[in-house]
Amino acid sequence: MTALLNILAIGLLLGGIYALVSLGLNLIFGVIRIVNFAQGEFVMLGMYGALSASLAMGMDPYLSPVVVMPAMFILGCIVYRFILRPLQGEPMMQIFATFGLLMVIENGILGLTGGIGQNVSSFISSVSVRIGPIQIGLPRILVLVLASVATAALWWCLRYTLRGKAIRAVAQDRKAARLMGIDVEQIFMLSFGLGAAFAGLAGCLLAPLYTLSPQIGMNFIMPAFAVVVLGGLGSVPGAFVGGIIVGLTEALSGFYLDPALKHAVLFMVFIIVLVLRPAGLFGVSGAEEVGLREQS
Template sequence: METFFNILISGILLGGIYSLVSIGLNLIFGVVRIVNFAQGEFVMLAMYATYFCTTHLGINPYLAVFLVAPLMFLFGLAVQRSVLQPLQNEPMMQIFATFGLLILFENSMLALTRGEGYSLSGGYSSVAISLFGLKASGVRVVVFLAATGIALALMLFLQRTMPGKAIRAVIQDRQAARLMGINVERTYLLTFGLGTALAGVAGALLAPIYTLSPYIGGNFILAAFAVVVLGGLGSVPGAYFGGLIVGLIESFAGYYIDPALKQAIWFIIFVAVLVVRPSGLMGQIGAEEVGLREQS
C-alpha cells in the first residue's frame, strides 16, 4: 500500500509539471487559435535565463522567476507582433511559423552552448519532504503548488477582470467581440504574452530539476499537446487536470506495466479520448472547429 501511495504522489507531482507547461499553450490556442510548436522552446529559453540569473547574478532560481517571467512576456509580445500578427489571415502559415521558431531557437541555443549540458548546483533537487512515511521531491512539490496557484489565478483573471472578460469574449466569438468594440489584435498580443510568460514561470521552476540542453523543450511539448487535447481545447481547468491525468497514467503504467511503454500508454488513452470526444474531457463541444469556421 505504501508503494501505491508513493506512485500516486509521484504521478500527481509529475502531472503538476505537465500542467504548468500546458496551461500557457492551452491559453494561446483558446484565443489565437494556433498550435504553438515553439512553446517548449519558450520553456527552454526561460530555463537558460534562470541558469544565467542564478550562476552569474547570484539570484535564487525561485526568485529569478520574477525577472524571467516579465522578460518572457515582453518576448512573447515581440513574437506575436512581428511574426504571427502579419500572418493573422493565414492560420496554416502561423503554425508553420511557430515550427520555424522552434528550429530557430533550438539551433541558436545549440550554437551558443555547443550542446553542453548545464545544471543548477546548490542541491535544490535533493531536498525531500517526508510525511507519514511517504517521500516527495521538494522542488516538484513547489512546481505542483505553482501550477495549482497559476490555474486558480488565471481562472479568476478570466472571470473577474475586464481584460480577462475580453479574452473570454474572443474565445467564444471573435467577430462578435470585434463588433462589441473589443480590440481583438490587442487581445491576441496580451494572450500570447501571458502564454509566453507562463512558459517563463515553468522554465524558471523546472530549471533546478532538469539538466539543461537545447533539445529539452521537446521533452515537454509532446506531453503538453496530449494534455491540451485530453483536458479540453482552450480550457484552463482542462489543462490543469489533464496534466494530472497524464502524470498519473505515466507513473502507474511505468511501475505496473513497463517503463518503456509509459508514454505509449497515455498516448493510447489520448487517442481514444480524441476519437470519442474531440473537444477533450472539459472542453466545449465544437471548440476545436471554431478557428476553422472563423477563418473561412
C-alpha cells in the first residue's frame, strides 16, 4: 500500500512538472498551431536564466521568474516576428525553422558553458515534507502547487479578460476573429511570447531539481507534446490533466513493468491517442484540423 502511494505521489509530482512545462506549449501549439520544437530549449534557457540570476545577483531561483519571464517574453516575440511569422501557412517549414532554432539554442549554450553540468540551489532545496507515510521534497511539491496556480491563472485570464477572449477567439476561428476586429497578428505574437514566458517560468522552478545541461530541453519536449495532445489542443485544464496522466503513466509503468520501458509505454499511449482521437481527451472533435488548413 505504501509502495503504491509512493508511486502515485511520484507520478503526481512528475505530472506537475509536465503540466508546468506544457503550459506554454499549449498556448503556442493550441492557439497558433505552430509545432514549436524549440519549446524544450526555452525551458532550458529559463533554467540557465535562473542560474545566471543566482550567480550574478545571488537571486534565489524561486524569485528569478521576475527577471526571466519578461526576458523570455521578449525573446519569444522576436522569434515569432522574425522567424515564424514569415512562414505562416507553411506548417512544415515552421517545423524545420523551430528545429533549426532548437539546434542553435542548444548548441549555443553548449558552446558558452562548455557542457559542464551545473546546479542551482535554493534555500528550500533540502527541505522535505512528510505526508502520511511518504516523504517528499518541498521543491517538488512547490512545482505541483505553482503549476496548478499558473494553470488556474491562465485559465482565468483566457476566460474573463478581453485579451484572453481574443486569444480564444483566434484559436477557434482566426478568420472570424479577424472579421470581428481582432488584430490576429498581435494575438499570435502575444501568445508566442506568453508561451515562451511560461517556458521560462517552468525553467526557473525546475532549475533546483535538475542538474543543468544544454541537452536537458530534449527531455521535456516530447512528453510536453504528449501532454498537449492528450489534454486537447488549446485546452488549459486539459493540459493540466494531461500532464498528470502522463506523469502517472510514466511512474506506474516504470514501477510495474520496467523503468527502461516507461517511455515506450508513454509514447505508445500517445501515438494511440493521437491516432484515435487527434483532438485530445478534452478537445473538441475535429478541432485539430482548424489552423492546419490554409487560412488567410
